Every structure is written in structure tokens, then in C-alpha cells.
Amino acid sequence: MKTKDESEESTTTEAPLVIHEIGSFFVGGEVVSLSGMPKRARVSTLNGPAHPIEQNGEIVVGQMYVQYVKLAAPRGSCPLMLWHGGGMTGVNWETTPDGRPGWQMFFLRAGFDVYVSDAVERGRASWAPYPQIYDEVPYFRTAREAWEETFRFGPAGSWNVDPVLRRPYSDLRFDAAHFESFMNQFVPRWATNNVRTQRAYDALIARMGHSILLTHSQGGNFGMTAALHSPEQVKAVISLEPSGAPDPLQYDPMVLRGVPHLFVWGDYLDVNPFWVHSMPAAHRWAEALRAANVDVEWIVLPERGIHGNSHALMADNNSDAIAALVLEWLVRKGLIATPG
């Protein structure tokens, strides 16, 4: 018997995938010296001896983790980068909480080499001590915040510790029965690492060369900014519900004339205070892009008759249909040969 908080394992029936290699690397990061840390002793393994631990010394700070799956015969014009949102890791793009293949598999099957990263301070990228390196204590995402605010699974007051008493939107596309599995994906976050994170993403683009960015939420601002910093390398920017965007007073969008931008938005954005406050930045940037004759497509799913999508577009029960919509845009932009 599986416990209720365990994730499902995917059981795809699709054709096998022919892979050149699976691997990973790190970008960015610098060696810094810790000093003034107290002496400690530690038992490092059960039944093991206690041994002294010197906490002062060199550690690496600001590195980002990137895992790649390279196809034997990729058909995309360049690799696809999947960049997660706030309080999250690259796991967002893997198997969905309800056990279906995630967007990593979708875009591999579509023919792209896929690179999934964990940004600075998240997941396998590690994090640095506070207050020595980071300026503040981290934030841990709570169930209520995820349910009612960021991910819009239901309106204010609809979260309950008892799953039976939760009241998701009646047409919600996220399978609320697997909410605890989704919670497994949450990791602590800080709000003071924007510069370190942007630097690591920029280093990733510099290393990769030509690449397509597919970002979610907090990743959106980093992706749009990375395109501004490297407009020759970034071939397209796809932003799923970006929670922020570059400021037109700070950046000139003219450099992005060769870089098509796609925005995708779900449902219930206009009745959610967090999103009512977060969307204007992306609106303003999209308008600045359009005014500069940058190729912009702005998709609001309910306007296309697709209702009930949460902020977790890549985990909702129509995640494959939304991925197909993104893929169709990539085909139209000439970034991959027509699938099949």
C-alpha cells in the first residue's frame, strides 16, 4: 500500500526514446571563505564515532545545477532549457504529481535535447549559510499559500488540513487528490539571491550558446532578462505565468527583435490578489516588446475555451495539451521540424 503522500510513478505506453546521454554539470558559483563559525563535533553515521568538525573554510556559493538528456537524433534547432519557479526545483518538469509523464518527457519525445536546472539555492544546486552568505532566513512554502495564493487551486478560505474538507475550484485542472505529492516538490527559498541566480542563468546561456528558454513563474523574469543579456544566443522565450518581468524603464526591448516571446496564462487570475498584483509587470513588458516590434504571442487559456488551469500548468490534468500548444508555437517559429 502506498501512503497518501507518496507520488505516483509514471506508466507510459509510448514508443522508446533513443538517448545519446544523460548527465549533469554546474555553472556559476565562486569559492568563498567562512570564518567565525563555532567549533562542533558530529556523529556522521549511525553507530559511528564522534569527530570534531571545523566549520570555517572554503565553500562554493552561487552554483546552479543542470541535468541534460541528449537525444541520439535531436530534431530541435537547439536545446530546450526548462527553468522552474520560486520555491521549486527542476522536479516540476518530471513526472506529474498524479503520475503522468511531465514536460521533460514531452519535449524529449518531440525531438528536443532537454536541460532541466535547479537554480541557485534550490535542490541539487545547494544553498549557503545565513546570515554569513545569504542575508536572511529562508521561506518554507505552506500548503495554504500554495493552494489559495500562488497555485490557485481554490479561492481564499478553500484550503483545509483535512483533504475531504478542501474546496478546489469546481473546474480545477490540477488533481487535488495528489496535492500532498505536489507538496513533496516544495523547497525553501530566499528573496535575496536575484543577482546570484541571474548570473548563473546568464552563465548557462554563455556555456550553451543557442538555446530556447521555457520558464515558469519566478523563472520567467530570469528568462526574459537572460534573453536581454544574450539576444544572439536565446532563440525563443516561453514564459508560463511569469510572476515578474524586466522593467521597460531599465531595459531596451529593441535588442529582442529576433527573439519571439510566448506567454501562457491559466484561469482565475483576476480573482486572486497575488496574481492581480503580479501580472502587471508581465503585461507592461509584453507591451514594450510589441511596441519595439518584437514577436509576442499572449495566450490566455480561458479565452480559448480552456478553463480551470492553475498556476501549475505543467502538472494540471491537461498538461500535455498545453505542452502541445507550446510545441505548435515552436513549430510555427521554425525552431523544430514538424513533429512526426
Next chain:
Amino acid sequence: MKTKDESEESTTTEAPLVIHEIGSFFVGGEVVSLSGMPKRARVSTLNGPAHPIEQNGEIVVGQMYVQYVKLAAPRGSCPLMLWHGGGMTGVNWETTPDGRPGWQMFFLRAGFDVYVSDAVERGRASWAPYPQIYDEVPYFRTAREAWEETFRFGPAGSWNVDPVLRRPYSDLRFDAAHFESFMNQFVPRWATNNVRTQRAYDALIARMGHSILLTHSQGGNFGMTAALHSPEQVKAVISLEPSGAPDPLQYDPMVLRGVPHLFVWGDYLDVNPFWVHSMPAAHRWAEALRAANVDVEWIVLPERGIHGNSHALMADNNSDAIAALVLEWLVRKGLIATPG
């Protein structure tokens, strides 16, 4: 130009791999309620609005992350689990710091479905707040500790912040030029989560059924204990330099008569104080296993003429040869058809 602290990307020339699916899931974990946390406000994305953050509420604690790669036609008798050591994540098994394919690729090519996990508190498994959930502040691995103590790249006093002044063992198998890349893999750790971590590993075995455990360092104790807890499910236990082991006074090794055990040890163990203190637990357990007629093989690489291996056996420059040695043992134990 790559900066010196960036990892290399592997460039294999081997035949493609035919994959059924890549995905992930979580095991273990429980929902707990945080209370008494202070109110805060946060700017969640650059240029975004400040919004209040309620830190009290439900979070998941004790979950473990597991990423799988399933072959279209596996030849192993059951899946192979790769369990990392202390202050580390599953990244240890991926591309080596000097850019060669890691053991994940090696054992996929050998014919095993491979499951790489991040244990509780590490990497994508996330971690929980202290002192609210964890009892103490974490430990951050320093360069000197890794170099001189745990990983035995050189003797005491041989570490230096300046790479030119470092003095590794003259026959060291780890490529010291990529030490900063290796540091990228370090993550904070605690010493108080043994029970949570063992519970999650046991849950993984319960979910998987038949499986082979290949563990490193701190993972060794968890693996040997998991076999004791599930001797019908665990088909073999391979421990690379386990830093601890079950206590024969606590556990009866008789239940493991059907479970072959392999231990693999590198060089310079007898001149390193940390390992002089850490090895006896594994010795004692191996002797107890032998006394109970459990199938035990104990390989000390220098005794076979293989010198200079560090604690990072899966990252050393002869990592493929050591993996081949493990594979040959698995073939002898009938756990995979002869490769090729």
C-alpha cells in the same frame, strides 16, 4: 571561456541507449504543522510587489526524492538503486567532475533500470526548518575537510586555497584539477535525521520490491540496515567505503543469508584518522555476516594492485574500472545476464 569552477559536460562516443522512460517520484514524508513562526513580507520576483507571507501552516517533512531511468529492454534481474553519501546528493552518480559519464550511465549501459535518490534533507528531497523540525543547525562541508579528511585527496596539511599549492597524494586517482567542480556537489547536512532517512529508504524498498542497493559512504549504513529490514526484497548490497554499519549486538545477520554483500575500499585508509575511526564498524558487521554464513566479498583495491583511489570511487579517474569490478560481481551473483 569556462570559469574554473564549472563542471565539464560529458562527451561520450558510446552507442545510444534505448529508454522506456525518465521520471521521478517521492517516498516517505508526512505533513506537519508549523506554528509560532513570525509574520514576514516578501518581494518574490525582481521588480515584483511586496506581499505578506504567513509562515505558519502545513509543510511536508521527511520525503525522499527518487529519479528513475527505465530501459526499453532491461537485462538486470531487478532495478539498481544508487544511494549517495553524507553531505551529497544523487549528483554523485551522474557525470564525473572531470566530465566523464558517471555510474548512472555505466549501469544503464550494462542493462539495469537505475534509480538515483536524494535522501531526506538533501538536494531535491528538500529540508525542514530548524529548530522547529530538525534539532540543530546544518553542517556545510568545507574544502579542507573534503580534501584531507573524508575524501582523502591528500594528507593532513595538503589542502591549500591556491590550487597550485595543493599537494594531493602523488598517485591520487581523483583529478585534483577539478576539485572546485566536485565542491559544487556538496550540500548542507544534519546529523539528527537518521531515523527519518532510514524510514524513507525502507519506504522506497517497500515500494520497489526486488532491488539491488549500491551505496556510498553514509549511504552504506542505510543500505545494510534496509536489507535487514527487507531481506526478501533486497537482492544484493554493494557498499562503497561505508562510513558506518549495523551493530551486530542490535541486529541478527542470519536473515541476510540470501543477500550477498560486496564491500569496496580505496587507498590511504590506514593513514587517515577519520577512516581509521570509521572503518571498524563495517569490519565488525562484515565479520558478523561471515559468521552467519552470509555471502560477503571484501575488496581492498590496493591489495589488488589498484592504488591511489580516494573516497570518491565513482569520480576517480578509474571509476569505470571500479564499476566494471562491481558489475562483474553482479554477474557472478546471477543478478544480470553476462553483458554484451
